[in-house]
Amino acid sequence: MKVVKSLLLGTAAGLIAIGGAQAADLPVKAKAVEYVKVCSLYGAGFYYIPGSDTCIKLGGYLRAEVALNAGGNYSAQYNNVFAANNRLTNYYSMRAREDLNIDTRTATEYGVVRTYFDAVFTWTTGNYVGAGSGTGATQYSGTLGLNAAGTSLIGSSGGAVNGTDGTISGGALGVYYAFIQFAGFTMGKAVSQFDAPWINYPGNNFDQLVGGSGTTNGVAQFTYTADLGQGVTAIVSAQDQTQVFQTALWNTAGMSTAGVLGGAYGSNDLGGTRSPDLVGTLRVDQAWGLFQASVAAHDNHVGYYGASEVTGHPEDKWGWAVQLALSIKNIPTGAGDVINISGVYTDGASRYNFQELAATSYSMFGGSGGAYQSIGFAGVSDAVFAPGSGLELTKTYGFRGAYTHNWSPYWNSALYGAWAAVNYSGTAKGMICGSAAFATLTGTCNPDFNIGQIGVITRWTPIKNLTFSADFTYSHLDQKYSGVITTPALTSVAKPAATYELKDQDTYSLLVRAQRNW
Numbered sequence: 382m383k384v385v386k387s388l389l390l391g392t393a394a395g396l397i398a399i400g401g402a403q404a405a406d407l408p409v410k411a412k413a414v415e416y417v418k419v420c421s422l423y424g425a426g427f428y429y430i431p432g433s434d435t436c437i438k439l440g441g442y443l444r445a446e447v448a449l450n451a452g453g454n455y456s457a458q459y460n461n462v463f464a465a466n467n468r469l470t471n472y473y474s475m476r477a478r479e480d481l482n483i484d485t486r487t488a489t490e491y492g493v494v495r496t497y498f499d500a501v502f503t504w505t506t507g508n509y510v511g512a513g514s515g516t517g518a519t520q521y522s523g524t525l526g527l528n529a530a531g532t533s534l535i536g537s538s539g540g541a542v543n544g545t546d547g548t549i550s551g552g553a554l555g556v557y558y559a560f561i562q563f564a565g566f567t568m569g570k571a572v573s574q575f576d577a578p579w580i581n582y583p584g585n586n587f588d589q590l591v592g593g594s595g596t597t598n599g600v601a602q603f604t605y606t607a608d609l610g611q612g613v614t615a616i617v618s619a620q621d622q623t624q625v626f627q628t629a630l631w632n633t634a635g636m637s638t639a640g641v642l643g644g645a646y647g648s649n650d651l652g653g654t655r656s657p658d659l660v661g662t663l664r665v666d667q668a669w670g671l672f673q674a675s676v677a678a679h680d681n682h683v684g685y686y687g688a689s690e691v692t693g694h695p696e697d698k699w700g701w702a703v704q705l706a707l708s709i710k711n712i713p714t715g716a717g718d719v720i721n722i723s724g725v726y727t728d729g730a731s732r733y734n735f736q737e738l739a740a741t742s743y744s745m746f747g748g749s750g751g752a753y754q755s756i757g758f759a760g761v762s763d764a765v766f767a768p769g770s771g772l773e774l775t776k777t778y779g780f781r782g783a784y785t786h787n788w789s790p791y792w793n794s795a796l797y798g799a800w801a802a803v804n805y806s807g808t809a810k811g812m813i814c815g816s817a818a819f820a821t822l823t824g825t826c827n828p829d830f831n832i833g834q835i836g837v838i839t840r841w842t843p844i845k846n847l848t849f850s851a852d853f854t855y856s857h858l859d860q861k862y863s864g865v866i867t868t869p870a871l872t873s874v875a876k877p878a879a880t881y882e883l884k885d886q887d888t889y890s891l892l893v894r895a896q897r898n899w
Contacts, residue, residue: 584783700729824864
């Protein structure tokens, strides 16, 4: 009996082993492949991220360009070696840029949650500037770090002042936008809500157009947008003032003749942050175009009168700005033609007129009949003060606009222009013109000035998303000084100690660009 029982158990064990082996050999059903699906909720180009209900879109452009008679990017020859009119001046600058943006959106019970990121990789031609040794040596600006957005390099010692602004020559990485949008809120780095919808470009490629605000590179902010219906939106925003919405708070105690000729009326005495800029905007979008009104409040907060806190300081003063923008579509000159115009007034908030890429100092050299050479110089500030005084706010006003006409589906042109004026108070003029920096001036001292710009651009788009363009810009600096001034050597631009005639100056530039959007 024991033998039979053992035999049965052994047989059962063998059958189980064989069954297990056969089961292992059976084909297993493959896991379903999760293909990327098109997301049609938010327009073309969106796809669902596999395994989620979030849609994503990748985009960007690649750009190659050459600028003639211009600065490090597409800026005019307003200052630094660009405007020295000598052998240090570049006749051309070249640039290559790749832009990458990532847009994600998710539908929720509170509405769409959106994130947006935009970064650029850029290479730009550099420059050679005087190294300041007095021996004729020059130094590559990629090492020195020129400020291509327009801050003067002529300081009280004739050397470099201020750092770079993200447009340093050579290779560079920049972050334009990085923000979250949720339930009407925008949080992060985005275009200022004060800006017109076309930012700095009503019809142009030229980067330094004056006459309004423009944050092409974005600004950190916390914003709420209310949709009032019928195409009307109201916006309130708190935005970082330190990044792109400060010009200068000049302490005239730091003035020098060399600094003045570089467009700097003293030491830039910015204090630490106290308040963000406060912005309110009302916008109306209709079939005929749009209208937008923007206001901003800007706190001017100074450091100290002297080198330490015991020297005292002026009290804060709030500045403000207001801008009106209008876009007119469907005009009878042709399909797709558009007119974009805006006007701005500022008091102690000059960056809302001289946008972040515009020059805030001017130092332009030219020929002259009686003196060694001529020079036109001017500077933009938010306020001016002297030791023991209060802040004298600087007033500016201006406008800009463009008319774009489509010749055909492949060709269009735009005529554009801008103008801005800077006015200093009588007290501020007394502080500036009473300085020893103007002791060698024989003539009229008046720091007020106007800057005018006019240009024309033509674009050819032979195939979708590939555009070739040529943009010509002429600029005129209408400065209010007259007579002659004698200055020490300006080593950073290789100018000798000499007598210079004070005159208005003109310049022009041309940009040729190829851009492929994707």
